[in-house]
Amino acid sequence: MSDGKPALADWTTGAEAIVYQSCAACGNLQYFRRSFCVACGAPDPAEQRASGEATVYATSLVCRAATPETRAHVPYNIVLVDTVEGFRMMAHGDNDLSIGDKVTARFAQFAGRLVPFFARTKS
Amino acid sequence: MSFITGVGLTSFGRHEGSSSLDLMSKAAELAIADADLKRSEIDGILCGYSTVAPHIMLATVFAEHFGVRPAYAHAVQVGGATGLAMTMLAHHLVEAGVARHVLVVGGENRLTGQSRDASILALAQVGHPEYEVPLGPTIPAYYGLVASRYMHEYGVTQQDLAEFAVLMRKHALTHPGAQFRDAITVADVMASKPVALPLKLLDCCPVSDGGAAFVVSRERTGEAGVRVLGCAQAHTHQHVTAAPALSELGAEISIARAKADCGVAISDVRYAGVYDSFTITLAMLLEDLGLAGRGEAAAQVRAGHFSRDGAMPLNTHGGLLSYGHCGVGGAMAHLVETHLQMTGRAGDRQVRDASIALLHGDGGVLSSHVSMFLERMR
Numbered sequence: 001m002s003d004g005k006p007a008l009a010d011w012t013t014g015a016e017a018i019v020y021q022s023c024a025a026c027g028n029l030q031y032f033r034r035s036f037c038v039a040c041g042a043p044d045p046a047e048q049r050a051s052g053e054a055t056v057y058a059t060s061l062v063c064r065a066a067t068p069e070t071r072a073h074v075p076y077n078i079v080l081v082d083t084v085e086g087f088r089m090m091a092h093g094d095n096d097l098s099i100g101d102k103v104t105a106r107f108a109q110f111a112g113r114l115v116p117f118f119a120r121t122k123s
Numbered sequence: 124m125s126f127i128t129g130v131g132l133t134s135f136g137r138h139e140g141s142s143s144l145d146l147m148s149k150a151a152e153l154a155i156a157d158a159d160l161k162r163s164e165i166d167g168i169l170c171g172y173s174t175v176a177p178h179i180m181l182a183t184v185f186a187e188h189f190g191v192r193p194a195y196a197h198a199v200q201v202g203g204a205t206g207l208a209m210t211m212l213a214h215h216l217v218e219a220g221v222a223r224h225v226l227v228v229g230g231e232n233r234l235t236g237q238s239r240d241a242s243i244l245a246l247a248q249v250g251h252p253e254y255e256v257p258l259g260p261t262i263p264a265y266y267g268l269v270a271s272r273y274m275h276e277y278g279v280t281q282q283d284l285a286e287f288a289v290l291m292r293k294h295a296l297t298h299p300g301a302q303f304r305d306a307i308t309v310a311d312v313m314a315s316k317p318v319a320l321p322l323k324l325l326d327c328c329p330v331s332d333g334g335a336a337f338v339v340s341r342e343r344t345g346e347a348g349v350r351v352l353g354c355a356q357a358h359t360h361q362h363v364t365a366a367p368a369l370s371e372l373g374a375e376i377s378i379a380r381a382k383a384d385c386g387v388a389i390s391d392v393r394y395a396g397v398y399d400s401f402t403i404t405l406a407m408l409l410e411d412l413g414l415a416g417r418g419e420a421a422a423q424v425r426a427g428h429f430s431r432d433g434a435m436p437l438n439t440h441g442g443l444l445s446y447g448h449c450g451v452g453g454a455m456a457h458l459v460e461t462h463l464q465m466t467g468r469a470g471d472r473q474v475r476d477a478s479i480a481l482l483h484g485d486g487g488v489l490s491s492h493v494s495m496f497l498e499r500m501r
Contacts, residue, residue, distance in 0.1 A: 012253045012254060012257070031364065032253075032364075032365065058268040058269065059268065060260075060263075060267025060321070061320040062259065063318060063319065064316070065261065067259075075320075078267075078268065088365075090258055090363070090364045099275045110259065115257065115258055
């Protein structure tokens with residue numbers, strides 16, 4: 001993302017990874033990749049791979065999809081999770097997840113793309 | 124000072140063969156006639172957008188089509204908050220002396236101009252193109268996420284949410300322009316097809332054809348004196364992934380700013396027109412705005428508080444949920460209905476007292492908010 005430093009590959013580019021950025025100046029974490037810190041404006045936040053450990057914040061089971069590719073997957077569960085690192089992200093998850101569940105990421109194919117998929121953490 | 128001097132609203136539903144420009148023109152003509160003005164007296168035009176016929180200069184396209192050469196014109200895009208954002212801008216424009224009569228117009232053949240899939244797909248693009256849209260969410264899913272969290276934090280149930288759909292349908296029953304006019308029950312809502320759980324089909328507004336317009340003027344043009352008392356906006360995020368905590372959403376911020384703008388308290392309000400794209404939207408906004416206590420809006424619906432003859436009549440035309448949702452014009456119908464109520468022209472939907480009204484619009488996924496107080500002047 002920053003000049004001369006290639007961005008870490010993540011699921012948005014087809015790699016099995018979740019990547020976030022952290023700001024050396026103010027410590028802010030951000031998930032949507034930018035060339036600057038959204039909190040303080042400092043350039044070149046550092047990129048890191050997330051562990052994939054998270055807690056479910058919200059869920060919505062999609063039963064009506066809008067394209068033939070996504071329709072093939074219904075019902076599929078869209079979830080927002082809060083990662084242990086401290087940022088929130090959208091992903092897929094098991095259909096029976098509840099808010100507050102501890103979950104771990106893997107990756108799955110969805111409508112021709114690789115997407116993060118969360119299942120309950122095995123204790 | 125600014126006045127809403129005229130309003131126009133088409134029926135919502137199917138307008139086979141009508142383009143977005145046709146529906147905008149129809150509503151605009153009604154609003155200008157209602158203001159007792161001529162087309163040539165309109166010197167400002169604000170319009171929304173059309174997902175069916177996107178254009179980089181829709182206001183100019185409309186002005187040429189409609190036969191007006193305004194001194195000020197452009198489109199505004201804030202999703203579902205567009206109608207009230209345009210009204211707020213028109214209010215400031217006439218107050219600043221930029222224009223005398225601003226025509227605010229929205230209309231779209233969203234139902235018959237494209238497939239439902241195309242509509243759903245177009246709207247899903249409010250999501251983040253890299254981090255959300257590839258996951259296949261839909262607008263109902265974005266709101267479904269918010270609903271699941273809201274229900275979790277405040278103990279709201281699916282039956283609670285269903286009450287809002289039932290109320291909006293009850294209000295639509297007596298409006299000849301409403302898209303849906305068959306009574307429904309909570310059981311019907313609960314039994315309707317799952318769309319993006321916890322939201323089911325009857326928790327979601329429909330896709331409609333329709334148009335709405337009003338004229339905002341520096342002075343009144345007739346007896347009707349409905350003026351903008353105060354208004355404000357708040358924009359906290361675009362994407363639901365980046366939304367703040369439920370307790371920090373924009374509706375609370377915009378209503379606080381609007382109250383500060385004009386010194387009106389919620390206890391002064393006699394009529395409410397509140398954005399209702401989904402049942403959860405309405406439930407949350409009523410509580411964020413202070414029209415109901417936290418987690419208590421559904422109980423207030425059951426108690427008749429928001430009914431036509433209740434203490435705080437709400438969306439008496441049926442709202443987006445039952446009058447229909449044609450895009451920008453959808454939420455503008457709330458203002459049209461409010462104006463009719465404030466000027467005593469709502470017929471058998473007329474409420475006792477609509478002397479001070481609160482309007483609220485929401486765009487995106489509770490992303491952009493506009494709150495506005497209107498006052499009837501004698």
